[in-house]
Amino acid sequence: MGIVVQKYGGSSVADAVGIKRVAQRIVNTKKQGHDVVVVVSAMGDTTDELIDLANEVTPLPPARELDMLLTAGERISMAVLAMAIQTLGYEARSFTGSQAGVITDAEHGKAKIIDVRPGRILGAVADGAIAIVAGFQGVSQTTKDITTLGRGGSDTTAVALAVALEADVCEIYSDVDGIFTADPRIEPRARKIPRISYEETLEMAAQGAKILHLRCVEYARRYDMPIHVRSSFSEREGTWVVKDPQAGVAQESLMESAIITGVAHDRSQAKITVVGVPDKVGEAAAIFRAIADAQINIDMIVQNVSAAATGLTDISFTLPRGEGQMAMAALAKLQSTVGYERLGYDDSVGKVSVVGAGMSTSPGISARFFESLSEAGVNIEMISTSEIRVSVVVSETQVEAAVNAAHAAFELGTDEVEAVVYGGTGR
Numbered sequence: 001m002g003i004v005v006q007k008y009g010g011s012s013v014a015d016a017v018g019i020k021r022v023a024q025r026i027v028n029t030k031k032q033g034h035d036v037v038v039v040v041s042a043m044g045d046t047t048d049e050l051i052d053l054a055n056e057v058t059p060l061p062p063a064r065e066l067d068m069l070l071t072a073g074e075r076i077s078m079a080v081l082a083m084a085i086q087t088l089g090y091e092a093r094s095f096t097g098s099q100a101g102v103i104t105d106a107e108h109g110k111a112k113i114i115d116v117r118p119g120r121i122l123g124a125v126a127d128g129a130i131a132i133v134a135g136f137q138g139v140s141q142t143t144k145d146i147t148t149l150g151r152g153g154s155d156t157t158a159v160a161l162a163v164a165l166e167a168d169v170c171e172i173y174s175d176v177d178g179i180f181t182a183d184p185r186i187e188p189r190a191r192k193i194p195r196i197s198y199e200e201t202l203e204m205a206a207q208g209a210k211i212l213h214l215r216c217v218e219y220a221r222r223y224d225m226p227i228h229v230r231s232s233f234s235e236r237e238g239t240w241v242v243k244d245p246q247a248g249v250a251q252e253s254l255m256e257s258a259i260i261t262g263v264a265h266d267r268s269q270a271k272i273t274v275v276g277v278p279d280k281v282g283e284a285a286a287i288f289r290a291i292a293d294a295q296i297n298i299d300m301i302v303q304n305v306s307a308a309a310t311g312l313t314d315i316s317f318t319l320p321r322g323e324g325q326m327a328m329a330a331l332a333k334l335q336s337t338v339g340y341e342r343l344g345y346d347d348s349v350g351k352v353s354v355v356g357a358g359m360s361t362s363p364g365i366s367a368r369f370f371e372s373l374s375e376a377g378v379n380i381e382m383i384s385t386s387e388i389r390v391s392v393v394v395s396e397t398q399v400e401a402a403v404n405a406a407h408a409a410f411e412l413g414t415d416e417v418e419a420v421v422y423g424g425t426g427r
């Protein structure tokens with residue numbers, strides 16, 4: 001049997017009890033005859049606590065030192081997990097990201113993996129040991145400094161290792177049983193999705209569903225690495241993220257009319273409106289150049305038709321809330337050159353999206369979605385679409401109502417209680 005890569009998230013290893021439980025699971029997989037390579041996240045909310053600690057010392061922690069600090073979280077869990085496995089009579093060796101050969105670029109806090117050279121991992125596996133790798137970290141090829149991959153990045157470590165080791169599957173364990181048609185924390189009727197495509201998972205993750213790190217899904221798609229998302233608290237089959245979810249599935253068990261796969265929501269965004277922009281060539285270019293130069297990723301953009309009388313228009317866009325003030329500062333510098341009237345900032349917004357590969361071939365999805373929102377009394381502030389997604393921005397207070405309305409409108413719910421949330425804080 002081949003190599004299995006298993007990744008355990010922070011909620012699965014939140015305390016000593018959790019670590020022992022995970023150690024037992026790993027050993028069970030080993031007993032089945034697999035070679036096991038484990039990627040582990042920091043225990044519980046350790047990463048958040050380390051960030052808080054840094055912020056108590058300085059409001060702007062230097063990026064290099066912050067990365068050094070944060071990688072300590074995963075180093076704690078990997079060492080303790082290796083100890084727990086050894087008490088069960090199996091050999092385990094822990095490795096930092098850098099020891100595991102995770103080579104990245106030099107972008108602290110959001111480093112990209114550029115190569116994986118898993119020589120030491122293969123050595124451990126050849127010796128019959130279980131290799132435990134600290135997630136979410138690597139070492140820069142150029143500066144040789146320790147880097148982190150961004151919040152939630154252990155998923156990406158796991159898939160990258162699985163690809164480099166030519167593993168059969170990358171199993172990602174968290175505190176829910178898989179990927180659901182909506183977040184079970186706000187939609188009690190959410191149903192587990194048995195199989196889902198990389199594309200749909202990417203859209204769901206990009207639209208705020210806290211299922212998998214976005215880059216991990218991109219990586220898995222590029223190398224066609226199957227991901228099995230499941231709970232470390234139960235033995236249930238989870239969700240398979242694969243290239244072709246319908247392949248090999250008996251025709252009669254294919255969910256009919258599953259045009260919409262799921263509803264995602266995101267409360268981490270803010271909306272900026274540039275009010276009274278002169279309607280002439282180059283204004284939008286100047287505005288978004290300033291945002292781009294500040295290294296800020298934007299999401300939706302809406303530009304209104306300019307009012308004939310004034311020749312002025314409004315441009316609104318959404319962006320991650322954490323970058324809102326930086327964007328406002330960048331735009332403030334443009335007021336005299338662009339000549340807009342004023343800036344508006346709103347961080348009490350949320351985004352709700354319906355995602356489904358079947359959407360591109362069936363008309364009326366937007367109408368049904370918007371009708372459900374209107375019946376629920378939810379006002380739409382912005383709209384955007386892709387081939388397999390329709391998203392709206394609504395007031396943050398209406399996010400939950402919007403998710404419930406869309407979930408019902410597309411008949412995604414189940415009457416049996418399927419979704420069990422075993423622990424954690426929803427990260």
Ligand code: ASP
Pocket residue numbers: 009010041042047048073135136150151152153154155
């Ligand atoms: N511990 C890191 C975080 O919380 C990485 C991870 O959990 O994937 O973001």
Ligand code: MG
Pocket residue numbers: 009010041042044047152427
């Ligand atoms: Mg974490």
